[in-house]
Amino acid sequence: MRAALPRTAALRVYEPLAAFAEPERSRWAAYADRSADAREAARADGRSLRLAGLAATPPVVVPARESDEAHVLVLSGLVHVCPEQPRLRAWEALAELRAGYPQRLVEAFVPPLVLEQAERDHARWRTVHPDVRPHVRTAGWQVPLAWLVLVADADRELSLEPDRFLRYRTPMAAARRSAARALRTLRRTSDELWAATLRADEPAGRWEPGEDGPVALPADLDLCADVEDVARWLEEFHPRSWVELDYCGLVDLLPPDALTDDHSARDAAEVLGQLAAGDGASAATAYARLERRWEAVSALERAN
Incomplete structure (x- = not known):
């Protein structure tokens, strides 16, 4: 039986050895x-x-050396x-943490001296490795919509036993085409479509998913910027690479029937298709x- 994984999803790029x-x-x-x-x-x-x-005092938030570990796809x-x-x-996650939260809150989790040392080490490393980029992105407790638009339902692979997993794999060329199509649709979509079906009894910008009545895309969802990012x-990698969206540890939080019924990439495609058709309510x-x-x-x- 595999060990429990972090409650994250992963978006991975597998490059050929020639890269x-x-x-x-x-x-x-x-x-x-x-x-x-x-x-x-x-x-x-x-x-x-x-x-x-991470549990040490002070915490080791950045490993002292890069690992020799990888995922392999043949x-x-x-x-x-x-x-x-x-x-x-870890370096990039710390930078995002500092950019996204107040300094006092960040320092409640990571001591200032540790943060400063990590920044110095990262800057020094970047001068020697200016073109190296992470092959993995992770997202906690969710699968971002901007990732789902890269794949199709036909790319879906599900296993419930002996190992449980749900993932999508697609060639880099297909993922890039899907991203380009999504961006064309989103750039043509007016702001009015995103807010066309706000409930009359809800304050503007609030979104509540419900079974009944009209719903609206959340006002703070900037899908265009997320897909652009x-x-x-993806443009940084070899054109013969493969892209994998892996539910990783999230599969342990979902019962087998929920995993079987999960066709999130198909739902994401429907969101874009309805937006392209000008139907904000259906989107x-x-x-x-x-x-x-x-x-x-x-x-x-x-x-938690």
Whole structure:
């Protein structure tokens, strides 16, 4: 039985070995030759060490060195690798934390000296590795709509046992085309469509998913900016890469019937299709269906 995973979803890019320069290419080729069980055990050990570091005093919020762990995907005999890069991702997560929350709140979780040292280390590392980018994005307690527009229902892979997973895999070219189509639709969509069906008895900007009555897309949903951000990120990688949207630890929060019925990529496609058709009410209804699927998960997040 696999160990419990963090309550996050992941968006991964698997690049072919040809995308890596030597000696990294040879190192990943050797890593891919290891058994899948050995690779998973190494990733689990790495996660345990990082969690132990977070519990230390002072906390180790950024690993002292980058890991040698990765996810491996072999298609038609070709090896594709998605490095985990927990050190780089920790630096970027700290930067996002500082940008998104008041300084006093951030320092309640991470001591100022630790934050300052992490910033210095990141800046020094960037001078040597200006073009390295993270191959993984994560989102806690949800699957972002901007990720779902990259994939199609036909890309869906579900397993309930022996290992439970729900994921989507698509070629990079298809993900880029999907992002471009989504952006064209969103840029043509007027602001009025997004708010066309606000309930008359609700304050402007408030959104409540409900079974009855008209609903509206939430006023603070900036899907266009989110898709633009993901699209720019995808452009950084080899065109022969593969994109994977993995529910990861979120599958442990959903019963088997909910996983079987989960076709979130299809719902996201319906949101965009109805927006393209100029039907804001139907788009909002499709979005509400998507949101209701995650209400139970959101309740667990609030409980934590």
